[in-house]
Amino acid sequence: MFDKNTFMSLAVLLFCVLKMAGTVSAQTPKDAVKTPEVFINTGFENASPMNWEADSAGRIILSLVYDHERFSQNRANNHWHFKVEAPVGKEVTLILQNFDNIWNNTHASPISKQSPAVISFDGKTWESRPTEYLADNRMLIRLKMTAPSAFIASVEPYRISDLDKFLAKIKTNKLVTITPIGKTSEGRSLEIIKIGNEKAPKKIFLRGRAHAFEAGGNWTIEGFVNRLLQDDAQSKLYLKRFCVYILxxxxxxxxxxxxxxxxxxxxxLNRKWDKPADSLIAPENYYLEKWLHKMVAANKKPDLALDIHNDPGGNLHVSRPDGDITAYLANMAKLDSLLRKYTWFTEGSTKPGFRNPGTLGEGFMERFGVEAAVYELNYEWVAGLKKAPLAEDWLSLGGKLPDVFYHYFDK
Ligand SMILES: [Zn+2]
Known part of the structure; x- marks a missing residue:
């Protein structure tokens, strides 16, 4: 009645049923997997996706997950933010890997021998620690647990919840107007913060955080806004001269x-500014452009726009689109010297010949006639302070920017 194949299938099925019922024990021994004392927690806001495991020496190997660009080979892994949970007193060795980034279609690692890590045992107070560079673009961090958990990141984090708290703090101030201009691809609100009076003779536009890991821009903007809202004689002078718009x-x-x-x-979001942005693929740029078109049409075109970023260079990226940019270059030279005078900026501007086409800096000039530049903040080392940067350094830089802009708009 049964052929041989059917009989074999029934035998396998019976074996599986009995095994599930626990009446047949597996013959192969279980792999001996040692339970590590260390747990890596990435289940919180702004934590970076990763795989991790303990190697035979007990070191924790963290494999970061690349952030990929659509329509190119580019991939990036500069952001890492995770929590180490381990017994107090334990010496933990962490090895981060997958730093083989592709940048402008060229292989490039984001880590150098001086890439620091920032560490916090309470999630509030952060300190910078040196790391060790290993072959094959890997980074080693040694850590002695002085509390049951430690947050570790590439840059002192600034999360959406930090921005929300900040917006809630400033929104009732009479000098502040917060206007939604659209939504991100996943439906998060995009807002422009306006500080001051639109009738002021000059207008400044700032954008922060086009690139997700570059928290320095948010800290700088917070320091800048705080200074403008101090309601002292100096802040009144600033806002008599310029009005500020910030994304x-x-x-x-x-x-x-x-x-x-x-x-x-x-x-x-800092590429392809030479053309209008697609509303579905890049709504973050599309709504900013829409806002800017409205500003231009209402005769409220910004006199200066800065896009604030983080990189390991720290330069002011002067735009060099085709055409006569003599007046603009003179203004950027002035901005460079004022940044050096009033802040800890020493890194200087990009040299003639340097171009980064498609950035907001170039696109704002080519398409809207707005003088613009990309301001990179070095996230590895602040030469002017001789230290690795923390949020406090970018807050202090932001607090000095009103002086820079005030004198930038001197006659
Ligand atoms: Zn950037």
Whole structure:
């Protein structure tokens, strides 16, 4: 009645049923997996996605997950933010890998021999620690647990919840107007913070956080706004001369998901500014452009726009689109010297010949006639302070920017 194959299938089925019922024990011994004392927690806001495991020496190997760009080979892993949970007193060795980034279609690692880590045992107070560079673009961090958990990140974090707290704090101030201009790809609100009076003779536009890991821009913007809202004689002088418009966190989706660079659709918000942005793939740029078109049409075109970023260079990226840019270059030279005079900026501007086409700096000039530049903040080392940067350094830089802009608009 049964052929041989049917009989074999029934025998296998019976074996499985008995095994599930526990009446047949497996003959192969279980793999001996030692339970590590260390747990890596990435289940919180802005934590970076990763795989991790303990090796035979008990070191924790953390494999970061690349952030990929759509329509190119580019991939990035500059953001890492995770929590180590381990017994107090334990010496933990962490090895981070997958730093083989592709940048402008060229292989490039984001880590150098002086890439620091920032560490916090309470999630509030952060300190910078040196790391060790290993072959094959890996980074080693040694840590002695002085509390049951330690947050570790590439840059002192600034999350959406930090921005929300900040907006809630300033929104009742009479000098502040917060206007929603659209939504990110995943539906998060994009807002422009206006500080001061639109009738002031000059207008400044700032954008922060086009790239998700670059928290320095948010800290700088917070320091800048705090200074403008101090309500002293000096702040009144600033706001008599200029009005400020800020898109504080362009890439909220990337920040929420702990990504490095691109928006939720793999779009680089600091590229392709030579053309109008697609409303579906890059709504973060599309709504900013829409806002800017309205400003231009209402005769409220910004006199200066800065896009604030983090990189390991720290330069002011002067735009060099085609055409006569003599007056603009003179203004950028003035901005460079004022930054050196009033802040700890010493890194200087990009040299003639340097171009980064498609950035907001170039696109604002080419398409809107707005003088613009990309301001990179070095996240590895602040030469002017001889230290690795923390939030306090960018807050203090932001607090000095009103002086820079005040004198920038001197006659
Ligand atoms: Zn950037």
């Amino acid at each position: 504080p966190m362009a890439n909220k989706d990337g920040v929420a998901r702990g990504k490095t660079r691109f928006n939720a659709n793999g779009y680089d």
